[in-house]
Amino acid sequence: MDVLLERHSVHAVDGILLDLGVSSxxxxxxxxxxxxxxxxxxxxxxxxxxxxxxxxxxxxxxxDVLVEIFKRYGEERFAKRIAHRIIQTRRETPIATTTQLAEIVKQAVPHGVSKIHPATRVFQALRIHINAELENLAMGLDVAIQLLKPGGCLCVIAFHSLEDRIVKHRFRTCARTASLEILTKRPILPDAVEVQHNPRARSAKLRVARKL
Incomplete structure (x- = not known):
């Protein structure tokens, strides 16, 4: 972000919107x-x-590495069962496709324990791990805050608890040092109409802070 703005000789901005995670x-x-x-x-x-x-x-x-990834980045309670099934499967044949992995996870997880697809948290965990998303988010927040002009707003849309937790804690830390004012005491959530038109927005949480 800072490198891109530097190329265009922009050194400070009035507002930044971070729309986190993977795009449609x-x-x-x-x-x-x-x-x-x-x-x-x-x-x-x-x-x-x-x-x-x-x-x-x-x-x-x-x-043990797979279990750690699934637990840390997916908060997956069946991490050991899923990792064990993956190990068993790959001994026979490489796991090469998305649907192949999803089916392996589905077989490892007890039926009917969650409303979401059994592979949702595993795919989230692997994506976050591969792309170092949480580390990049932490760095991105620091850069964004530095780039804001006094009075400028930072808006962040998070889509899962791990992202939202980092944003919330960073905002609170900056508020304690009087560098940011938190404008959203609680995150803004999509209403039923928005979710109906855009189901992928159902887990979105918007937090806003203003630079002092």
């Missing part, structure tokens, strides 16, 4: 490998020039 364009492109709703390669890289992809992590990581 990426989710709907099977070849990017972000969604289990389409058959595609296990990729999930935001930056296609990056070497590490999801297929490598799924097929090469030891069980």
């Amino acid at each position: 364009l990426q989710l709907d492109a099977p070849h990017r490998g972000f969604s289990f709703n389409h058959t595609g390669p296990l990729d999930m890289r935001m930056n296609a020039r990056q070497v590490l992809n999801t297929m490598q992590v799924v097929n090469d990581s030891p069980m």
Whole structure:
């Protein structure tokens, strides 16, 4: 963000909107490998020039690493069962596609324990891990706050609890040092009409702060 603005000789801005996570364009492109709703390669890289992809992590990581990824980034309570099933499967054949992995996860998780697809948290965890999303978010918030002019607003839309927690804590830390004023005591959520028109917005949380 700061590098891009520097190229255009922009050194401070009045407002910044961070719309976190994967985009609909990426989710709907099977070849990017972000969604289990389409058959595609296990990729999930935001930056296609990056070497590490999801297929490598799924097929090469030891069980304890997979469990840690699923727990830390997906808050997946069946992490051990899922990792064990992945290890068993890849001994016989490489896990190469999104739908193949989704089916493996589905078989490992007890039926009917969640309203969401059984693979949702696993795919989230792998995507966050591959792209170092939480680390990049923390750095991005710092850069955004530095770039804001006094009185400028930082708006952040998060889509899961891990992202939202980082944003909330960063805002609170800055508020304690009187560098930001939090304008949203609680996150703004989409209403029923918006969710009806855009189901992917159902988990969105908007937080806003103003630079002092």
